[in-house]
Amino acid sequence: MSLITTLARLEACRTGRAQPAATVRHRHLSERPLVFVPLTTAGEAGAPLGALVGTDRYAPRLLAVPQPRDRDLRFTFLAELADVVLPYLDAYTEDVEAAERNETDPETGKRVKVEVELCADAPQLIVPSRAGVDFVRLLGRSMRFRRTAEQDPEAPYPAPPRVPLLGRWLTHFGERARVPGSSLLPAMTDLLARHWATGQSTLEDQHLGALLAWIDPPDGSTGAEAALHAELARDPEGQLMCPPAGPATDPAFDNKLLAPAIERYDRARTALATAEDGPEADDRLGELTAAEREIRELVLSRTLPTWEKVWQGLDLLRALPDGAHVEERWTRDRWSFTAHRDRIVAGEPPQPRRDDAVTAANKLAAREREQARLEAQEALDDPLVMAGRRLSGEAFAGEVTDVVMAYSESKRPSPRPLVTVRTEDRPHLGERVRVYRSLGGKPQAAEFVGWEAEDLLVLRVVDKMGRGKEPEAGSVPEKGDQLCFTLFEHEQRGGPKLPDPQETPWTHGGPPGEAAAEAADPLTSEDVL
């Protein structure tokens, strides 16, 4: 935790309210996000219990699985989820704009520009917490290798059409969520924790109710009190007043309310199956429907508070202005969405269970670049973030007190002006350390020459001054300019090109061989009730 975050948290403790950790919004928010509040069943990984999902704050769609261990009911749930999510995604696949991309020409091996489509906007799935992101990933994993009756008439438990497709999309969203700064699948707790510092630990910040309690405490209450209430307060029946954001549910809810309701449902179902005549079946169907409705209401009662909190969080975030680089990062998300759309249209198989060596290395390198890019861009977009970097010695701001023209010692001397800056910051500068400032959105580099006094340092500007002997107008700082230099680079260089997966070297196991189509998950005894 950086010093400025520690200070902000201490201040939040003292004032009883979360303190801003950013002055602008650093993540893209869609005009029309799809909010997804899932619940899972205790004791069985990836068995959904229900969900609230939708784009309309006032009309969420409730999905529930009355007997979560029943595979048929689970498939029904997934099919219903696909009916909500896929049309939402499809709406974004068709509206495209023309764009250019560099590709390697397979015949000449040269880099050429290719006209391609780029989706004009991309969908955004918002879940309440980080555990929700993991659950989306898990759902994707459980669906994408399923076979529908159409794909495989022999499949013992064919998946409803479109369920494998939903699995591929959720996998893509889950994977993209691992890229720093991406916004295809954000968790509300992460979004809020990025923009506010509370007086509790980062672990406690993952509780959506407690986090919002610090950011927006009810009147007459401090953040600490409201957060404690959100975490612990129970009604006379022993149920949490603020149900956890899921997907896991509170054990008291599981034991006292959910388990008996599911048992009633099971009994009603057995009774219906043994009904002997029409009128009796009608009665028992009525009981079954009532039991199912009870479970749906239970699911609604645990998801609706979270649903409302997610939208409350969106309100808070929307009040912040967009950061300058947010659009650029969102464009990367659009590329990612478009690329996956194209893979599906091209009929490519679902994402493999495991990455091969080259794919894994490429992903790691890309994410590290994105992380560095994100950190630099956030600082450049937001003086408060930059203040944190200045406090930790990674940047400094001050006034230019003197500029002396100087030239490099070469046959064609280039301008190397010496700039003296007065700063009260304490950057970690060593000999010839490079620093950067933003000049019209592009980084201009300078070298640290030395300290002239305790608060006066001298820099030598080394680039972005044009090709001539005299620097271009406006490219050299002038006396009186207020400037901010960073010790970190503003832009990231691309990494080296790795070998093709088919040319994986011997150190990494050699080529993986012909890509065999991934088999569907085998059926195990645990899959059948």
Place this chain on the structure above:
Amino acid sequence: MTSAFDPGALAAEATDAILRDTLHGTHRGVVVDSPPGAGKSTLVVRAALELADAGRPLMIVAQTNAQVDDLVLRLAEKNRELAVGRLHSSDTDPYDKALDDLPNVRKSAKAGDLTGLSVVISTAAKWAHVKVDEPWRHAIVDEAYQMRSDALLAVAGLFERALFVGDPGQLDPFSIVGSEQWAGLSYDPSASAVTTLLAHNPELPQHRLPVSWRLPASAAPLVSDAFYPYTPFRSGTGHGDRRLAFAVPSDGSGPDRVIDEAAEWGWGLLELPARHTPRTDPEAVRAVATVVRRLVDRGGAATSERAPEEPLPLTPDRIAVGTAHRDQAAAVRAALAELGVTDVTVDTANRLQGREYDVTVILHPLSGRPDATAFHLETGRLCVLTSRHRHACIVVCRAGVSELLDDYPSTEPVQLGTLVKFPDGWEANQAVLARLAEHRVSRQP
């Protein structure tokens, strides 16, 4: 030395076996584990010269530009006739200016300019951008345990066979983003290059250098037990071979007493009262600076096996301060500047890797912390900090670290398929603390 054990012969035997496997073996790779100061660089230089003599075009992969320049200088020192290529980046000042004085070293940013030379050296990052039609016959990968698996993936296509040399006890490579997704895969891109190499090629011969020439007899057993529990090594010198003496007697203060303790036993712990502090704990930083200042002032003289009759003065450039974090290093530098001490190296564990000093003063990574995170427990960090010295190591630490370790057991999730790493950070830390406790000097503020 009276024992029948001859460290020189032991080390020579190991080196011969390594060179035999490298030059005449049938395997595509040879792995050499080297504890701190065991002559790894000497081995690399020797292997490079022998491979070049055998007429095999050789590429050398190191991890940093400083390591590359250092290797070039060492190679040129051993054989001024050898045609060496230094492949460098296109940044400004890409290599050490000292290389310009070497007539047989050709420098270029393009690999094409260096074809045909006996040895071409560069960093892994630069090699990753090189494309060749014909791979090199042989490669040496230096500091292979500090190289990430994905970096090896990018360069492995450039050579047919390779000698991998490194120190498994030092800091593991790290990534700035999570990589749990690939944990347990044999080619986890965030793992070390050697881990991946051996996972796919378990039959490769593995050697190790058995003698540390740097660490004194007082330090080698502790470092070996704590950080290399299954691959022990010993010190090349005996207890009487290294001595540290001071012209100015102790003034009775904490720093002076801990200096005397360390001079006599090789270890000293200056313990400050228990307290939770920010990372740049001002008291601890001042204590570190004071110890360094006294080390310089008291006119130290170091006697070693290199010149048994002739003690060398303990000058500031033979002293280093090690910390866990960069801001701590910056704070110590500022404190030293205030006390008028210059030329003492102050750096983080990451940057001290591979360096050697007579005396080191370290700020314990867990000093003043309320928690013991994986970062601070990482054995490599403590191992680097406690294995840079030829004579003595002085640790400055708040009391209570042992209790902290007991109160906060490691909570890292267990990943399926990953090898359990030994030594365990908790255990290694306790082992070092237990030893340091024998040489404790308390300092009341």
